[in-house]
Amino acid sequence: MAQLRTPRQSTPGRSAPAVDEVDTSFLETLVGYNARRAALSAIDVFLQRMEPFGLKPVDFSVLSLVAHNPGITSRQLCTALGILPPNLVGMVNTLEKRELVARKPHPHDGRAMGLYLTPSGQKLMRDAERTAAAAEAEVAARLSPAEQRTLIALLKKVYKPA
Amino acid sequence: MAQLRTPRQSTPGRSAPAVDEVDTSFLETLVGYNARRAALSAIDVFLQRMEPFGLKPVDFSVLSLVAHNPGITSRQLCTALGILPPNLVGMVNTLEKRELVARKPHPHDGRAMGLYLTPSGQKLMRDAERTAAAAEAEVAARLSPAEQRTLIALLKKVYKPA
DNA sequence: TATTGTTATACTCTATAACTATA
DNA sequence: TATAGTTATAGAGTATAACAATA
Numbered sequence: 001m002a003q004l005r006t007p008r009q010s011t012p013g014r015s016a017p018a019v020d021e022v023d024t025s026f027l028e029t030l031v032g033y034n035a036r037r038a039a040l041s042a043i044d045v046f047l048q049r050m051e052p053f054g055l056k057p058v059d060f061s062v063l064s065l066v067a068h069n070p071g072i073t074s075r076q077l078c079t080a081l082g083i084l085p086p087n088l089v090g091m092v093n094t095l096e097k098r099e100l101v102a103r104k105p106h107p108h109d110g111r112a113m114g115l116y117l118t119p120s121g122q123k124l125m126r127d128a129e130r131t132a133a134a135a136e137a138e139v140a141a142r143l144s145p146a147e148q149r150t151l152i153a154l155l156k157k158v159y160k161p162a
Numbered sequence: 163m164a165q166l167r168t169p170r171q172s173t174p175g176r177s178a179p180a181v182d183e184v185d186t187s188f189l190e191t192l193v194g195y196n197a198r199r200a201a202l203s204a205i206d207v208f209l210q211r212m213e214p215f216g217l218k219p220v221d222f223s224v225l226s227l228v229a230h231n232p233g234i235t236s237r238q239l240c241t242a243l244g245i246l247p248p249n250l251v252g253m254v255n256t257l258e259k260r261e262l263v264a265r266k267p268h269p270h271d272g273r274a275m276g277l278y279l280t281p282s283g284q285k286l287m288r289d290a291e292r293t294a295a296a297a298e299a300e301v302a303a304r305l306s307p308a309e310q311r312t313l314i315a316l317l318k319k320v321y322k323p324a
Numbered sequence: 325t326a327t328t329g330t331t332a333t334a335c336t337c338t339a340t341a342a343c344t345a346t347a
Numbered sequence: 348t349a350t351a352g353t354t355a356t357a358g359a360g361t362a363t364a365a366c367a368a369t370a
Binding site: 019022024025026027028029030032034037038041045064065068069070072073076080082106109129139140142148150151152154157158159 | 179180181184185186187188189190191192193194195196197198199200201202203204205207208219223226227229230231232233234235238241242244268269270271276291294295298301302304305309310312313314316317318319320321
């Protein structure tokens with residue numbers, strides 16, 4: 001656990017000193033740095049638990065939004081998840097080939113397609129969301145329930161514009 | 163602000179319903195999801211503020227660790243930052259060409275090279291770290307100082323193995 | 325004229341295998 | 348035999364431009 005300190009001079013005036021313990025204290029003062037490390041750590045666990053379902057985190061996010069928002073459009077998915085439209089196309093195509101989602105014509109907009117889970121998609125997501133919740137518990141095992149709520153609330157404050 | 167609810171059936175029994183407001187409540191229960199969104203948001207601000215220095219977040223992280231750990235090796239940088247060795251080489255080469263860092267032989271290990279900031283690297287990083295701190299204040303503007311400390315402490319609990 | 329979905333494409337980031345020189 | 352640094356390369360993720368169909 002790095003603490004704030006000035007670099008030691010192991011051999012003052014002589015040749016290059018060696019670093020034994022790396023001081024990361026400045027980086028650790030940055031929210032972005034810590035959030036990124038935490039995200040990568042949590043996503044790593046998530047990745048492993050979702051492997052049996054053949055879902056990467058983005059696939060899971062897409063399917064979860066389709067599950068809770070039947071009829072959602074590609075554009076809405078992109079906005080909600082911060083994905084660019086061209087990069088969503090391939091994902092949805094793959095999920096459609098796996099018969100997890102289906103495209104149906106949008107009721108009010110002839111340009112758009114509404115996305116829906118197929119019955120097998122619904123079954124998969126019931127299991128996958130249960131597994132996601134379990135992975136979540138695993139990640140946040142060292143946090144109390146109150147700490148988890150606090151953490152998520154503070155993170156939302158950071159990324160949700162007023 | 164999405165709340166927990168079951169999807170409405172705007173036209174029950176009829177054709178595909180349209181989604182007006184996207185419900186992201188399930189995803190928002192996941193630490194990984196929120197941490198990733200917060201990290202991307204913070205890094206976006208960071209990216210803009212570091213642009214005048216010609217530094218991307220990773221470059222800044224590398225230089226900051228070299229600044230606070232003179233003589234640090236590539237391997238130590240990789241471990242500390244979660245970067246793979248082959249991907250660090252190009253970054254250090256670029257920073258060396260810009261005369262911000264220098265490689266010197268390691269005192270105890272003939273295979274390794276110690277990394278150091280050059281005088282101009284030191285000057286750049288003094289300004290860059292000040293700017294980073296300012297960007298930090300900007301990102302966390304909607305958090306009280308106590309909330310910032312809490313957030314960072316909780317994030318560390320998530321990604322720092324016991 | 326603006327927007328949805330799409331294709332093609334380029335750029336960045338991340339990952340793996342293998343080599344060299346030193347330990 | 349193992350490790351530090353490196354090269355080459357492959358794959359995943361993210362970006363912009365442009366087009367057809369519809370609003």
